[in-house]
Amino acid sequence: MSKKFSLPRGTSDILPFEMPSWQFIESKARDILKFYNYKEFRTPVFEETGLFKRSLGQTSDVVNKQLLELASDKEDTLSLRPEGTAAIVRSYIENSLDRKEAISKLFYIGPMFRGERPQKGRLRQFHQIGVEALGVATSSPYLDSEVMALSVNILKSFGLNNFQLKINTLGAPEDKEEFSKQLRSELKSSVDELCADCQQRFERNVFRILDCKNRGCKRVVAGLSIGDSYLSAESKVYYEDVKKALRSLNVDFVEDSNLVRGLDYYTHTVFEISDSSLGSQDALGAGGRYNNLVSQLGGAEVDAVGFALGMERILLAMPKEQILAEDTLDIYIVNMDEQAFMEGFRLLNVFRGESLSADMSYKISSMKSQMRAANKSKAKYVVILGEEELKNGEATVKNMASSEQERIPLQMVGKALKERLNSIN
Numbered sequence: 362m363s364k365k366f367s368l369p370r371g372t373s374d375i376l377p378f379e380m381p382s383w384q385f386i387e388s389k390a391r392d393i394l395k396f397y398n399y400k401e402f403r404t405p406v407f408e409e410t411g412l413f414k415r416s417l418g419q420t421s422d423v424v425n426k427q428l429l430e431l432a433s434d435k436e437d438t439l440s441l442r443p444e445g446t447a448a449i450v451r452s453y454i455e456n457s458l459d460r461k462e463a464i465s466k467l468f469y470i471g472p473m474f475r476g477e478r479p480q481k482g483r484l485r486q487f488h489q490i491g492v493e494a495l496g497v498a499t500s501s502p503y504l505d506s507e508v509m510a511l512s513v514n515i516l517k518s519f520g521l522n523n524f525q526l527k528i529n530t531l532g533a534p535e536d537k538e539e540f541s542k543q544l545r546s547e548l549k550s551s552v553d554e555l556c557a558d559c560q561q562r563f564e565r566n567v568f569r570i571l572d573c574k575n576r577g578c579k580r581v582v583a584g585l586s587i588g589d590s591y592l593s594a595e596s597k598v599y600y601e602d603v604k605k606a607l608r609s610l611n612v613d614f615v616e617d618s619n620l621v622r623g624l625d626y627y628t629h630t631v632f633e634i635s636d637s638s639l640g641s642q643d644a645l646g647a648g649g650r651y652n653n654l655v656s657q658l659g660g661a662e663v664d665a666v667g668f669a670l671g672m673e674r675i676l677l678a679m680p681k682e683q684i685l686a687e688d689t690l691d692i693y694i695v696n697m698d699e700q701a702f703m704e705g706f707r708l709l710n711v712f713r714g715e716s717l718s719a720d721m722s723y724k725i726s727s728m729k730s731q732m733r734a735a736n737k738s739k740a741k742y743v744v745i746l747g748e749e750e751l752k753n754g755e756a757t758v759k760n761m762a763s764s765e766q767e768r769i770p771l772q773m774v775g776k777a778l779k780e781r782l783n784s785i786n
């Protein structure tokens with residue numbers, strides 16, 4: 362017996378009957394992104410491993426534990442992309458976009474890959490809708506708040522309304538440095554109480570201790586008293602302006618001083634959107650400002666802000682009535698005999714030529730079984746061709762919603778159905 366292959370762990374097939382809900386969220390997102398003047402951007406699904414190491418930080422979990430490397434060919438190892446920002450920045454620099462436009466408002470939709478331990482809402486291949494706004498001297502609380510409002514409005518357009526936007530600021534790079542110093546000095550006496558991961562993070566990526574889910578770590582973090590003393594006066598004003606701008610857009614948010622994000626590149630505004638209905642993997646999306654990444658990767662001094670939303674988690678959280686029924690079909694043709702089949706085959710082409718979707722069975726079976734197939738395909742009209750119809754040069758046309766039937770001359774049936782379908786579509 363030959364081996365049966367199965368789906369790789371942590372991936373999923375998107376079956377044809379699931380596609381309408383994917384198409385729904387993609388097209389809604391595209392509509393809203395257009396209102397905000399964002400343009401689509403596509404990069405390869407793999408890049409040089411070094412790009413991810415340099416941009417995301419050697420100590421981030423994504424680089425440390427989850428990069429899926431493709432080949433270890435000398436220095437230039439390639440890895441599947443774990444997120445979208447690094448590649449956009451690589452391409453932004455390579456194509457000198459900073460010299461071509463004052464601000465590049467970009468978005469992407471596509472698969473990302475992380476070698477994680479799979480569980481509900483956590484996959485090895487998942488999909489994101491992501492947004493990046495990059496440009497020289499574009500750091501503005503208004504842009505930060507607009508980007509957050511955009512992410513909220515995209516989620517609302519899917520019918521989601523149980524989510525919460527959490528925001529925080531890390532301050533400018535110098536503030537961030539001060540923040541990590543203060544954190545280390547406060548945490549020093551409690552290192553033993555931290556989980557094994559966080560004991561390592563203490564040296565390498567101390568911020569991550571703040572959002573660790575471990576109970577012991579949470580207890581230690583709850584006892585910290587850092588406040589916002591690490592922020593410069595300028596950074597404080599920036600953050601106040603972000604909040605003011607969010608309020609002016611009527612965007613609800615809560616402040617969360619433990620929100621730090623796992624990646625090195627964030628500075629100033631960071632945010633996360635969570636939905637408690639999702640259980641332990643409750644983040645629908647996240648983002649923030651990253652003013653130094655472009656220069657870190659060899660480009661100019663360019664400011665940037667962005668976010669990514671997880672599409673699988675959006676689908677898990679979406680209200681069921683929002684998930685569309687399978688695509689419908691305009692016309693199904695039922696052929697009663699061989700001669701009818703030939704006429705049906707010709708009509709199929711006529712209907713498609715009229716931009717109507719049409720199908721039929723390619724073998725002649727009973728009327729009952731063909732009607733069953735018509736129902737299954739959710740056809741709006743059924744065209745029945747039998748001996749009697751062909752003798753009169755006509756087709757019987759049945760409206761499946763009202764069950765009304767009429768006879769229409771064969772040479773007029775294409776145009777007639779086009780008219781009827783236009784009036785109901």
Ligand code: AMP
Pocket residue numbers: 444475477482483484485486487488489644645646647648669670671672673674
């Ligand atoms: P991140 O880049 O980790 O902030 O991810 C942004 C969003 O992508 C998250 O909020 C999730 O919705 C989604 N996401 C991240 N990792 C995974 C994963 N392994 N499986 C499914 N969705 C994910």
